[in-house]
Amino acid sequence: MARDFVSNDEIIQEAYRRLSQGAWDYLVGGSESETSMRRNRHGFDRIAFRPRILVDVANVDPSTTFLGQQLRIPAILAPVGSLQEFDPDGGAAAARGATAFGTMQAVSSVTMPSLEEIATASATPKIFQLYVQGDREWTRDIVGRVKQAGYAALAITVDVARYSRRERQMVTRYAPPTRREPPDPKWRASLTWDTLDEIREMWGDGPFMLKGVMTGEDAALAVQHGVDYVWVSNHGGRQLDHTLGSAEVMPEIVQAVAGRARIILDSGVQRGSDIIKAIALGADVVALGKLQGWALAAAGAEGVTRMLEILEDEMIVSMGLMGVTKVDQITSSYICEGETVTPAHEMSAWVNKPQDRFV
Numbered sequence: 001m002a003r004d005f006v007s008n009d010e011i012i013q014e015a016y017r018r019l020s021q022g023a024w025d026y027l028v029g030g031s032e033s034e035t036s037m038r039r040n041r042h043g044f045d046r047i048a049f050r051p052r053i054l055v056d057v058a059n060v061d062p063s064t065t066f067l068g069q070q071l072r073i074p075a076i077l078a079p080v081g082s083l084q085e086f087d088p089d090g091g092a093a094a095a096r097g098a099t100a101f102g103t104m105q106a107v108s109s110v111t112m113p114s115l116e117e118i119a120t121a122s123a124t125p126k127i128f129q130l131y132v133q134g135d136r137e138w139t140r141d142i143v144g145r146v147k148q149a150g151y152a153a154l155a156i157t158v159d160v161a162r163y164s165r166r167e168r169q170m171v172t173r174y175a176p177p178t179r180r181e182p183p184d185p186k187w188r189a190s191l192t193w194d195t196l197d198e199i200r201e202m203w204g205d206g207p208f209m210l211k212g213v214m215t216g217e218d219a220a221l222a223v224q225h226g227v228d229y230v231w232v233s234n235h236g237g238r239q240l241d242h243t244l245g246s247a248e249v250m251p252e253i254v255q256a257v258a259g260r261a262r263i264i265l266d267s268g269v270q271r272g273s274d275i276i277k278a279i280a281l282g283a284d285v286v287a288l289g290k291l292q293g294w295a296l297a298a299a300g301a302e303g304v305t306r307m308l309e310i311l312e313d314e315m316i317v318s319m320g321l322m323g324v325t326k327v328d329q330i331t332s333s334y335i336c337e338g339e340t341v342t343p344a345h346e347m348s349a350w351v352n353k354p355q356d357r358f359v
């Protein structure tokens with residue numbers, strides 16, 4: 001039973017038992033040396049808390065509002081492609097798991113089932129994430145379908161001008177379904193700020209997100225181009241290798257955005273304490289990629305709900321121990337720079353990697 005999992009580490013171990021080596025490598029692997037991926041963890045691991053004492057924390061509320069929705073914690077599901085590799089119901093199972101807990105999902109444009117089926121799989125409004133894989137008419141058509149299906153926001157992912165060298169899956173000779181007949185790469189490679197303006201216009205006035213922002217310069221440009229939500233991400237370390245970690249670029253992003261847009265952060269978020277750190281750095285919400293895949297693989301929709309419950313519990317414990325009772329009290333005064341005590345890796349939020357346990 002999913003509710004028997006006591007930690008997200010246990011969920012990951014169950015996912016490891018259930019997944020084929022290829023699907024595991026697809027979910028977990030970063031690009032090339034995996035430096036970007038490790039820096040994501042390093043970026044969180046090097047932040048220390050500055051707890052305050054003797055505050056009444058009998059009632060701690062980790063909820064927030066986002067896109068007009070009440071979220072039980074400031075964490076949404078990130079867009080993840082090929083979710084059907086982890087659970088037969090794919091994005092529909094993720095939708096049910098997120099709604100049962102009380103949060104939102106961003107739906108990948110390259111997962112199954114269709115965007116219409118995922119939209120109706122649960123009642124909660126959702127975000128649609130678009131990879132531009134065709135000409136203007138192709139894009140107009142899909143944006144029309146997204147509107148028709150009632151999505152609450154549109155996110156354009158722009159850190160995929162080239163598909164990266166993900167060497168774990170290359171070595172296992174595994175290709176996710178989307179790579180078995182890859183679309184013409186020229187569409188993603190030729191995107192510019194002009195294309196973004198065109199899509200903004202097709203979408204209209206609704207909430208518009210740009211995913212894959214890693215510099216203050218681009219965050220400022222995004223705001224100038226009418227982006228309402230700057231989505232800080234290095235794709236979980238799966239695209240350009242040797243970037244900084246997502247948490248590490250937050251100061252320059254926050255400075256450049258200067259309150260003119262809201263900020264979503266992903267890449268490396270694995271614990272309730274990471275969510276608190278991200279909020280302290282200036283994010284409004286975080287998004288969960290690998291954790292979502294692990295939870296789905298371990299126990300389907302119920303696994304996703306349980307993974308989120310565990311994050312909520314971790315948040316309540318840490319907030320209580322820090323002397324804060326509400327998310328909007330979490331400011332930069334609660335964090336400082338600390339030395340890391342373990343080498344960063346894709347699972348350094350826990351004690352061991354599952355593959356090290358099973359040898």
Ligand SMILES: Cc1cc2nc3c(=O)[nH]c(=O)nc-3n(C[C@H](O)[C@H](O)[C@H](O)COP(=O)(O)O)c2cc1C
Nearest residue numbers: 078079080081108157235236266267268288289290
């Ligand atoms: C298996 C997998 C598939 C992904 N597919 C997509 C996708 O289709 N679209 C997208 O914008 N990002 C995709 N991402 C990136 C996530 O949205 C997110 O940026 C990243 O996973 C966050 O890092 P984390 O895995 O450390 O949480 C994918 C990530 C994973 C792990």
